[in-house]
Amino acid sequence: MSVEVLDGATIVSFVEDDEAFHVSICDRFAHLDTDHDGLLSYAEMLEELKSLRVFETHFGIDEKPDPDELASVYNSLFVQFDHDSNGTVDLEEFKAETKQMMLAMANGLGFLPVQMLLEEDSILKKAVEKESTANVVA
Ligand SMILES: [Ca+2]
Ligand SMILES: [Ca+2]
Numbered sequence: 001m002s003v004e005v006l007d008g009a010t011i012v013s014f015v016e017d018d019e020a021f022h023v024s025i026c027d028r029f030a031h032l033d034t035d036h037d038g039l040l041s042y043a044e045m046l047e048e049l050k051s052l053r054v055f056e057t058h059f060g061i062d063e064k065p066d067p068d069e070l071a072s073v074y075n076s077l078f079v080q081f082d083h084d085s086n087g088t089v090d091l092e093e094f095k096a097e098t099k100q101m102m103l104a105m106a107n108g109l110g111f112l113p114v115q116m117l118l119e120e121d122s123i124l125k126k127a128v129e130k131e132s133t134a135n136v137v138a
Helices: 008-016 018-032 042-051 054-058 067-081 091-109 123-137
Strands: 002-006 114-118
Touching: 002 123, 008 018, 008 091, 008 123, 018 042, 018 091, 018 123, 042 067, 067 091, 091 123, 114 123
Parallel strands: none
Antiparallel strands: 002 114
């Protein structure tokens, strides 16, 4: 885990770089797919759902949501990823929904940089890393 500063523009430029975004999604998908069957089950998706930082937006950082509430939020997020409702998330669904969520998050952030606690290997962390690499080159 590390604390990173990011804003909407960081996320948008990451998502809009098709090639880099696709590579990051494939990496992340492979990492989550612990039984290597090419699909993400609910159990495999949990790690990703937890890293989406939804609770900071839904509940605020200081509040501890109760476990039932957590489970129902994770469940509704999973359903959102599972576009064809077959109980698993494939790479296309994962990519499409991650993109949607990141763009929605970017909209919410706007141009005010915020500090977030990010997990290593999370998609957001990759977005931040990509931007800092770009800055070094520039
Ligand atoms: Ca799997
Ligand atoms: Ca599906």
